[in-house]
Amino acid sequence: MSVRCGAWCADSGKGILLSPQEKLGLKEASDYLIQFSKENGLTSDVIKTLTKSVIFEDCYDITTRRKLLYSCVPQSEHFPYEVIPLAVSYSALPNISSTWQYSILTWIAGLLDFHVIDVSNKYIHICYVTLFNLLDSNKVCAVACKILQHITRLEDVTPNRTKILLRLEKKAGMVTCISSLIRIYKFFRPDLVVSRLDRITRNHNPPKFLAESLKNAQLRLQETDSYPGDGHQLWAYDDQKRR
Incomplete structure (x- = not known):
């Protein structure tokens, strides 16, 4: 996964100049990353690189950019x-x-x-x-x-x-x-x-x-001791008591 993601991040800025074969290769890499993230999440370093590329680089259509951004979900409690x-x-x-x-x-x-x-x-x-x-x-x-x-x-x-x-x-x-x-x-x-x-x-x-x-x-994080949960929203609990 890291090799494919690394290739995507390195080439993402060249979106307009890519040949049809290169565009097809990047599409396959992005599809793989999207599916991998959905099942496993991404590391903090990958999210950091990917978000900066996707958010600030206008090299893909809005649908592809949105899918890649929505793939930036952490695999653990570590998040950039x-x-x-x-x-x-x-x-x-x-x-x-x-x-x-x-x-x-x-x-x-x-x-x-x-x-x-x-x-x-x-x-x-x-x-x-x-x-x-x-x-x-x-x-x-x-x-x-x-x-x-x-x-x-x-x-x-x-x-x-x-x-x-x-x-x-x-x-x-x-x-x-x-x-x-x-x-x-x-x-x-x-x-x-x-x-x-x-x-x-x-x-x-x-x-x-x-x-x-x-x-x-969320399910992955609930299995760890560092899952933040919603306990920090004290106002929410108090509001429930008032109802």
Whole structure:
């Protein structure tokens, strides 16, 4: 597997210049990597190399790039967390394709949803401001909200951000994806959200291919002592008790 993946990573930047035979070879290598990752996951080094190539290099069509990005699921508890802020920063660029922007954030949200990565890692939380600024986009609001629900801490809940969320909630089509985040803000700072909140939620589910890979990774990690689980989300447990 490492040989095939290494060849793909080395040649990925030449996508436009490849001959038909080379393109066929790379397609076979990428198909092999995708299937291997689904069953076994990838090492930290491979994920680090692959994500940087796929996210920043526009050398494949969007469907292939998305499949390769969704293959970046760890085989163990070791994950190159430093790629997360790079991915989030890239997703916030003004000229990025909305489809690719959504794909990047969906990958990150999936890793968090299935507890495959540790939400307390510092590289994840430094993305908070960038992710919060994406809430004004109708196209990625739901998935950005999903990530913020995982990483919000007490210090993130400020009067100004609360006002922004309450304003966004009134926009057409925003209430279902903003309400859950406002509920977390109210848990941390009930003095800032005094109104009664209806329990309107909207699940942002990852694509089937990504979900299957993440589920397999979750099962692998559950067999180790380092599985993060969802115990770090104390607000979630407290909210369950209040229901």
